[in-house]
Amino acid sequence: MITSPVKLWRRQKSVSSLIGKRGKILLWTIIRVPAKSFVGEAPYPVVIVKVKNGENMIGQLVDWQKEDLRVGREVVCVLRRLSTEEKEAIIYYNIKFKPL
Amino acid sequence: MSKFRVILSEVECMNISILGASTTKFGELWSVSPRTLAKEAMTNALNASGLKASQIDALFVGNMLSGILGNQTNLGSLLVEELGIQIPAFRIEGACASGGLALHNAINSLKAHQYRVVLVLGIEKMTDHSQDEITNALMAAGSDEERMAGATFPGVYALMAQAYMQKYKAREEDLATVSVKNHYHGTFNPKAQFQFPVTIADVMKSSKIADPLKLLDCSPISDGAAAVVIANEENSKKVRKKVYIVASEVATDTLSLHDRKSLVSLSAVVEAASNAYKKAGIKPKDIDVAEIHDCFSISEAIAVEDLGFSEIGLGAKDIGRGKRTLFKGDIICNPSGGLKACGHPVGATGIKQIVEITEQLQGEAGKRQVEKAKIGLTHNVGGSGAVAAIHILRI
Numbered sequence: 083m084i085t086s087p088v089k090l091w092r093r094q095k096s097v098s099s100l101i102g103k104r105g106k107i108l109l110w111t112i113i114r115v116p117a118k119s120f121v122g123e124a125p126y127p128v129v130i131v132k133v134k135n136g137e138n139m140i141g142q143l144v145d146w147q148k149e150d151l152r153v154g155r156e157v158v159c160v161l162r163r164l165s166t167e168e169k170e171a172i173i174y175y176n177i178k179f180k181p182l
Numbered sequence: 183m184s185k186f187r188v189i190l191s192e193v194e195c196m197n198i199s200i201l202g203a204s205t206t207k208f209g210e211l212w213s214v215s216p217r218t219l220a221k222e223a224m225t226n227a228l229n230a231s232g233l234k235a236s237q238i239d240a241l242f243v244g245n246m247l248s249g250i251l252g253n254q255t256n257l258g259s260l261l262v263e264e265l266g267i268q269i270p271a272f273r274i275e276g277a278c279a280s281g282g283l284a285l286h287n288a289i290n291s292l293k294a295h296q297y298r299v300v301l302v303l304g305i306e307k308m309t310d311h312s313q314d315e316i317t318n319a320l321m322a323a324g325s326d327e328e329r330m331a332g333a334t335f336p337g338v339y340a341l342m343a344q345a346y347m348q349k350y351k352a353r354e355e356d357l358a359t360v361s362v363k364n365h366y367h368g369t370f371n372p373k374a375q376f377q378f379p380v381t382i383a384d385v386m387k388s389s390k391i392a393d394p395l396k397l398l399d400c401s402p403i404s405d406g407a408a409a410v411v412i413a414n415e416e417n418s419k420k421v422r423k424k425v426y427i428v429a430s431e432v433a434t435d436t437l438s439l440h441d442r443k444s445l446v447s448l449s450a451v452v453e454a455a456s457n458a459y460k461k462a463g464i465k466p467k468d469i470d471v472a473e474i475h476d477c478f479s480i481s482e483a484i485a486v487e488d489l490g491f492s493e494i495g496l497g498a499k500d501i502g503r504g505k506r507t508l509f510k511g512d513i514i515c516n517p518s519g520g521l522k523a524c525g526h527p528v529g530a531t532g533i534k535q536i537v538e539i540t541e542q543l544q545g546e547a548g549k550r551q552v553e554k555a556k557i558g559l560t561h562n563v564g565g566s567g568a569v570a571a572i573h574i575l576r577i
Contacts, residue, residue: 110344112393113332113334113337114391114393115334118315121314128332130439130440130445140333140439142331153348
């Protein structure tokens with residue numbers, strides 16, 4: 083996980099340009115045994131999304147219901163807090179996907 | 183010009199021989215330290231070769247996690263101490279393909295005639311750490327995007343499993359047959375972490391890790407070490423039942439799964455394997471026995487297709503039909519039990535595969551012996567397919 087403020091600052095520029103991008107779920111899984119930073123959020127879905135310009139992106143799916151987990155489901159990129167595990171660390175925001 | 187041609191052909195023709203090979207027991211080895219594990223594997227490989235440590239020119243160590251888990255990034259020098267000599271030593275990492283990459287680099291040093299006889303060690307000590315620490319450490323093999331998506335190593339392979347099941351109409355039960363086969367093989371291997379059989383029903387009812395992968399689709403967290411002594415042909419005259427490494431090929435791909443053209447095939451494996459077959463002058467059907475990197479059940483299903491053992495889309499079904507199973511299949515895969523049953527100490531795996539194939543070709547594999555095995559292959563993959571090392575061995 084990112085702990086360096088410099089690295090975080092460098093990434094912010096590219097992250098903000100992704101907000102609002104739309105696409106369709108290509109593949110999905112539900113992570114039930116997460117890495118350390120995501121322990122509080124499991125289980126959560128991770129999806130590969132084909133975005134409109136044709137490239138693929140990977141991200142966490144938020145605000146989801148069971149029926150959203152299907153190939154072809156339309157989603158949009160939103161800015162969300164990355165994880166809530168480390169209470170005293172930098173609060174880091176990243177792109178996640180939300181069903182449309 | 184003609185002289186130049188001669189030199190080229192000498193380089194092309196690989197004549198690396200294995201003088202000694204040994205692996206420790208794999209498993210949850212809480213009572214031993216990494217040093218002890220390394221020493222055991224190296225000493226036994228040396229004893230098998232009939233050589234003394236003082237006859238070894240260099241040590242190559244395959245290891246992934248010593249930096250992250252052990253705060254140790256001077257592993258070559260640390261482990262060479264256990265040999266009681268001071269020789270050039272290198273630690274080589276490429277995620278779970280670290281062992282295969284270490285061997286590839288050791289072979290290159292022999293081909294360049296920098297060294298005459300070298301020792302290659304693969305080692306990993308994982309069970310000293312908690313599950314979430316290990317899950318986190320293993321994702322060091324992934325990309326920033328994957329890590330920040332909260333994807334795990336099983337998660338990335340689960341996405342491949344979803345893609346495979348969609349494309350080829352395979353069922354979770356088809357993937358489960360990989361674990362059933364490898365656990366069956368593990369019952370014949372006294373060094374294996376798990377020496378008990380499992381059924382398709384056991385796999386299906388095991389707890390979910392990342393849908394559709396369940397606990398028994400996944401290789402375990404393990405400790406273990408394996409070592410081989412290798413040399414150029416001119417330095418290996420005395421060995422009985424000599425096994426040759428006739429091809430050693432490495433290829434890479436994008437770190438991220440989602441950046442790849444295909445999600446149901448690993449192009450690094452296809453490329454390294456096709457180069458290896460070409461160098462060895464053989465075809466996939468000539469292989470008698472193979473050690474496959476089955477970090478997850480889906481990995482072996484895809485691997486047997488990428489290696490040309492099975493038709494595209496039929497890898498899992500062929501495994502279910504017994505075509506890769508000891509005593510009844512045509513190309514036997516993972517007689518050791520594979521990563522699933524033998525265990526997967528990540529840096530050690532690539533070298534353990536070589537040890538297993540060496541024993542198989544020498545006819546010394548005991549109860550799990552593949553009859554009349556003459557040509558063997560090892561398939562070692564790092565990350566979700568970002569790097570692959572393929573070796574072909576023959577007797």
